[in-house]
Amino acid sequence: MHAWPASEVPALPGQGRDLRIHDTATGGLVTLDPGPVARIYVCGITPYDATHMGHAATYNAFDLVQRVWLDTKRQVHYVQNVTDVDDPLLERAERDGVDWVALAEKETALFREDMTALRMLPPQHYIGAVEAIPGIVPLVERLRELGAAYELEGDIYFSVESDSHFGSVSNLDAAAMRLLSAERGGDPDRPGKKNPLDPMLWMAAREGEPSWDGGSLGRGRPGWHIECVAIALDHFGMGFDVQGGGSDLAFPHHEMGASHAQVLTGEFPMAKTYVHAGMVALHGQKMSKSKGNLVFVSQLRRDGVDPAAIRLALLSHHYRADWEWTDEVLRDAMARLDRWRAAVSRPDGPSADALVEEIRGALANDLDAPAALAAVDRWAQRQETEGGTDTGAPGVVTRAVDALLGVAL
Ligand code: 5CA
Ligand code: ZN
Numbered sequence: 001m002h003a004w005p006a007s008e009v010p011a012l013p014g015q016g017r018d019l020r021i022h023d024t025a026t027g028g029l030v031t032l033d034p035g036p037v038a039r040i041y042v043c044g045i046t047p048y049d050a051t052h053m054g055h056a057a058t059y060n061a062f063d064l065v066q067r068v069w070l071d072t073k074r075q076v077h078y079v080q081n082v083t084d085v086d087d088p089l090l091e092r093a094e095r096d097g098v099d100w101v102a103l104a105e106k107e108t109a110l111f112r113e114d115m116t117a118l119r120m121l122p123p124q125h126y127i128g129a130v131e132a133i134p135g136i137v138p139l140v141e142r143l144r145e146l147g148a149a150y151e152l153e154g155d156i157y158f159s160v161e162s163d164s165h166f167g168s169v170s171n172l173d174a175a176a177m178r179l180l181s182a183e184r185g186g187d188p189d190r191p192g193k194k195n196p197l198d199p200m201l202w203m204a205a206r207e208g209e210p211s212w213d214g215g216s217l218g219r220g221r222p223g224w225h226i227e228c229v230a231i232a233l234d235h236f237g238m239g240f241d242v243q244g245g246g247s248d249l250a251f252p253h254h255e256m257g258a259s260h261a262q263v264l265t266g267e268f269p270m271a272k273t274y275v276h277a278g279m280v281a282l283h284g285q286k287m288s289k290s291k292g293n294l295v296f297v298s299q300l301r302r303d304g305v306d307p308a309a310i311r312l313a314l315l316s317h318h319y320r321a322d323w324e325w326t327d328e329v330l331r332d333a334m335a336r337l338d339r340w341r342a343a344v345s346r347p348d349g350p351s352a353d354a355l356v357e358e359i360r361g362a363l364a365n366d367l368d369a370p371a372a373l374a375a376v377d378r379w380a381q382r383q384e385t386e387g388g389t390d391t392g393a394p395g396v397v398t399r400a401v402d403a404l405l406g407v408a409l
Contacts, residue, residue, distance in 0.1 A: 001082065001131065003122035004112040007408075009070050010399040012356060016071030017364035021242075022320060024250050024274040025169050029366060032241060032273060038069045039077045039240035041232045041271070042123070043249055046083040047107035048092045051114040052294040053314070053325045054280040054287040058246045060311065060406075061277040061319035063120045064367045065242060067404050071360065079235045080123040081228055082108055084130050085221055087185070088289070090209060100210065104128075114297040117307040119406040125235055129227045133212050136222045136230040139264060140201045141215065148263045152192045154204030156217060158226075160197050163259035169274050170251035180251050185224055199256045201226050225256035232270070233261060243271035247322075248286075250276050278322040287325065295325055308407050309334045315369040315405055336377070337407075343380035344398045344409050350388030352396040355379045359404050369405070376401060 023030045032038075042062045045055060066076045083089070084104040093100035108128075115122065140156060143149040148162035160166045172180070174197075181188045181197050188196035200223040205211030211219040222230075232240065238261060243254055254274055261270040279286045282293040300310055313333035317323040343349065355375055362371035379397060382388070398409045 001108070001126050001128050003080075003124075003126035004116045006122050007116075007119045007406075009067065009121070010403045012071060012400055012403050013396075014353075014356060016068065016073065017360050018072065019065065019068045019364055019367075021065070021273065021275055021366050024254075024276050025171070025269070027171065030273055034069065034074060034241045037075045037077050038066075038242075039079075039236045040065060040242040040244065041079045041228070041236065041240060042243075043228060043245040043253065044080040044082045044126070045107070045111055046086055046089055047104040047111065048089055049289040049294060050107045050111040051297045052287055052289075053282075053297070054246065055111075056114065056118060056297050056310070057280045057314050057317070057319070058244075058277040059115065059120050060118070060314040061275070061367060062242075062244045063406055064319070064363060064369065064404075065244070065275070066121050067406065068363050068367075071404060076121075077235070078121065078123040079125045079127065079231060081132070081231050082126065082128045083224065083227060084108070084128040085210060086129070086224055092289075110298055114301070117301055118297065118311050119307070119408060121406075125231075127231045129222060130212075132227055132230050132234075133222060135234055136226055137202075137214050137217060139226060139230055139233075139260070140217055140222075142264060143201060143260065146263060149201055150194065152190070154218065155200055155220075156202040157193060157198040158201050158223075158256065158260060160195050160199075160256075160259060163263050165262055165268050166259045167255065168269070169255040169258050172251055177251060177255075184248065184252055186252055197252070199223055199225055199252060201260075225253055226260055228253070229257045229260045229264070229270075232257075233264070238265050238267040238270055240271055242273050242275050244275045245277070247276040247278055250274065277319045278317075281322065281324045284324070286322075300330070305330065305334070306337060308409070309337045311405070311407050312336055312373070315373055315407070318370055319367050336373070337409075339380050339384075340376060340397075340401070340407075341409050343383040344394040346383065346387070346394060348387070348389055348391045349383045349393040349397075350379065350386065351390045352379060352393040352400070356396060356400045359400055363404060372405060
């Protein structure tokens with residue numbers, strides 16, 4: 001499917017910095033060393049209740065990863081999926097009495113609009129689960145041939161024990177995995193499974209639900225994890241630079257996906273680095289579709305909030321932190337945007353050369369966006385109190401904030 005239009009990323013003077021970032025698999029900071037074309041796969045939305053601030057915060061984190069890479073003069077190859085068929089989407093369509101295809105299309109269109117407004121760089125390949133099915137079926141067949149998959153009442157499961165590296169993304173113990181599996185789309189209590197954690201690869205057609213021809217698998221639809229594996233392997237193969245998503249995807253989604261891919265190819269690891277963003281909460285609880293405690297990007301836009309202020313609100317928290325969305329967060333961001341705009345609207349100002357390096361340094365240090373904002377704040381403050389004679393400075397600040405933070409002043 002098509003993605004959304006790209007906003008231009010201005011080139012900055014000087015040298016970009018290599019990114020040090022937290023890797024969930026090793027539990028520490030790693031310095032990424034991508035080739036001339038950096039490859040990143042970011043898990044996309046399941047298209048209903050899009051785009052809430054939790055979604056937006058997670059996509060903001062991976063947009064920053066790309067902006068740091070682009071600043072080092074690398075190209076970025078970015079792939080994102082849309083889980084446009086899965087249990088929760090079908091359940092929502094059923095609840096609301098709407099066609100699931102129409103729901104997915106409408107929500108994906110809204111997501112594209114929100115991403116465009118927020119100046120999130122688009123993926124080069126934006127792939128739906130449904131369009132990936134012809135690539136998924138042979139992978140499941142191959143897992144069966146390899147003895148890594150088994151059938152249970154027509155459904156096909158992946159055997160986690162077939163991967164000697166299973167557990168190496170999330171590093172959780174079996175009890176924690178079992179709990180999270182039950183919470184996040186798994187079925188650990190289904191009788192007949194070899195291991196309670198085994199995830200479904202292919203679900204046999206159910207009465208009244210959509211299904212596709214699965215060749216030797218029979219009619220059915222794909223499981224969630226194999227969807228992202230098929231898309232990532234198709235575009236990147238193994239060993240791509242970053243797989244990203246919110247922290248709720250570390251287990252089971254990224255763990256299971258890595259295992260599928262590792263068994264399929266005999267190679268390790270699937271992604272060199274696994275990066276996870278913290279969870280955004282509202283009223284003390286994780287913002288989630290199931291709880292319905294959501295603030296939508298599109299609603300704020302309709303209320304007349306400048307998307308640049310929404311973006312600044314996201315940037316005012318470290319991507320790895322869990323944080324709470326409040327009216328105050330947005331008010332502070334709007335005030336900051338006004339201050340920055342006033343500061344760059346003057347014909348001259350204090351030199352901004354050091355500021356560009358400060359923003360670069362902050363982002364290269366595990367995407368420390370709050371530190372980058374603080375550096376711009378200091379420049380804007382100097383502009384207000386002392387001013388300066390550098391006629392190029394306001395333009396440099398405008399371009400740096402645009403290129404590195406995605407904020408249009
Ligand atoms: N379609 C799958 C991924 S293949 C999925 O998880 N979709 S989603 O719509 O539920 O979430 C999309 C992205 O937003 C995921 O990376 C998820 O981790 C992230 N996300 C969901 N809720 C929050 C939240 N409250 N805070 C931060 N990120 C969130
Ligand atoms: Zn995914």
